[in-house]
Amino acid sequence: MMSVDVLIACAVLQDHADQLSVLGNIIRPGAETQQRTELHLKTAQLMARSSLSDFTGELHKSQKQISIQESLLTPDNLAKVQRDRQFVSDVINGLMVELQEENTFQSLFSAVGEDRKKKVQLLDIINREEEGCLRIKALQKQLLDIRKQKTEECERLEELGAYLREQVQNMRVRTNRQEKFVKSCAEQLVCQGLKLSSHKENELEDEAGMLQERIEEEKNVHMETEIFLKRQHANLREKLQFWIQRYEKDMEEKEQEISALKNKRNNSHARIQELSKKCRDMQEVIIEDRMEKEHLRAQLEKEQKERGAATKIQAWWRGTLVRRGLRSPKKADKSKSKAGKKGKKKKK
Template identity: 50%
Template sequence: MSVKISGAQLIRVCTVLQDCADQLAVLGNIMPDTYKGRPEADMVVGADISGVISQHKEAEQSLRTLRQSQGESGSVAEAVLELHKSHKELNRTMETSPLSPDNLAKVQRDRHFLAQVITAVLAELKEKGMFESLLLAVEEEKRKKAHLLDIIIREEEGRRRTKALQRQLQDIRKEKTLELQRLDEMTAHLKDQLQEMKVKTSLERKYVKSSTELLVFQGQKLTTHKEKSLEDEIKLLRDKMEAERRVHMEMEIFLKQNQSSLGEKLEYWMERYEKDMEDKQQELNSLKHSKASNLSQLQDLARKYRESEQVVMESRLEKENLRKMLEREQLERDASTKIQSWWRGTMVRRGLGQYKKGKKGKEGKKGKEGKKGKKKQK
């Protein structure tokens, strides 16, 4: 927000601004671009450049002189420093030349912008006594400067990225160069191998051709020999066929001659066969009759054998039963004897029955009688 100016302060501000506008107008008239087309323009700029170049040459000459005379290290260092300074001065003079198009255009733009702002502010002060246009111009210039700064930052970032990409491109170029060298070496190696293969193939072709010709010659020779052997074999087979034909004719004549005699022999043997068959049939019938009679006799003998075998088995069973009965009776007698002996011994030991204990005489008598009885039983 601007403050309204009035009175003497407004007059002073307007006077200062008017003076600035006049000075800018004068500056526009004395700018170096007004020297264009004039002969003194080159003299104005050339004088400065010639002075700087002469200083640079003097510094180079002094450095060369010191090196030739091999002076002290301090003098050489001072001469080198002087040479660097003259070189920088030359570069700055060339860059800030008043006749360079960039410098002239920038100065003209700034002067024109400042003249417009001052004129607008002066008119606003005269009309309203305020300077809002100045504030707006300052804000607009700040915005443009910020935008320009952003552009510069982005340009620097782009330059850095461009440099990085250039380095990557350089690395890729180096890699591709190395790869191309490797491929060239591989190509040369493959060409050498191809040449070797061509030579080897040529030698193999010659060898195969010579071996093929040799094989063909050998084949022809073997074929000729085989043809000759086959012709000899054909001749031999023809002779054999002729001999076989003669033998066949003779055999046919012989067989025809013997056919009649064989027919008579066949009739004779047929009659004999029929007669022998009748005789053998009669013999077979007699054998069948004798077989039937022998079979009946065999059946009678088998029946008698079964009857005899049954009688023998019954007799054996009776004898076995009798033996078992006698053995059982003997066992019973032995068992009864043992039981009686055991019982008597028990009666004697326990003094039962007639063996009861009494007086000594009686006991002695009874003992003797008991002993006698035992002896008798034994």
């Protein structure tokens, strides 16, 4: 069930929609002003902020202002007025449907937001158009500068072309002169060449005659040298035969001498072996003699050492006896008497 405020708002909106449709039939289609659109947006904002009763009062006031300002419209703005009227009519119809179904104002907010987006897009397009105009002006200025540079460059190139044409003309004159000079020089060189060639031909003919004479001389010399070399070859062959025989004879003599020397070497080798055997025998005898002498010398040294040791022992023993005799005279006398008896026995 819808409330009373909603029904009142729907009735008011329906009334406004009817008035807008009547207004659209009265004015030409496609006419509407920007000021009227702002008033409609203001009514939408007031409708969103205030209650339904306040919204109806503000809506009546806005209609009065619209009716007053319609007299001030120009024919050029009628199309804009018609578009704004159609927009407000669509917003009111959508708002009525939403109020009847959902009791909300979201379609009004969405319509206002879309309108703001469109305005932002229009402002963006205008700014881009202004930037494009500025860029076009800058490009036109650059184009004028480039045209000026190109005209200056064309003038400079024309001057350069005239200078080059003049240079080409001068070069043609110079080349004609050079061709004449080269032609005259070539003719002179040809004449000189003919003279030199004729002179050279005469010299070559003389040289050919001289060479023919030298060839004849060389042939004679060749024949003489060939005969001389044949004689030398025969003499050398005879000498070679003689030296071959001499070589064979000398080889036989040397072989006989070598065989005799080999026999002598064998005899001397046998003699050397015999003498070496005798030498080894003598060395063995000498070594044995030395060993015997060494053995005798060692034995004599041993006997001398034993004698020395015996004398030392006897001296020590006598010393001990003397020391004992000094201690006991009787024993000493006895020992002397015994010693005297022993001495007598030895003498006997």
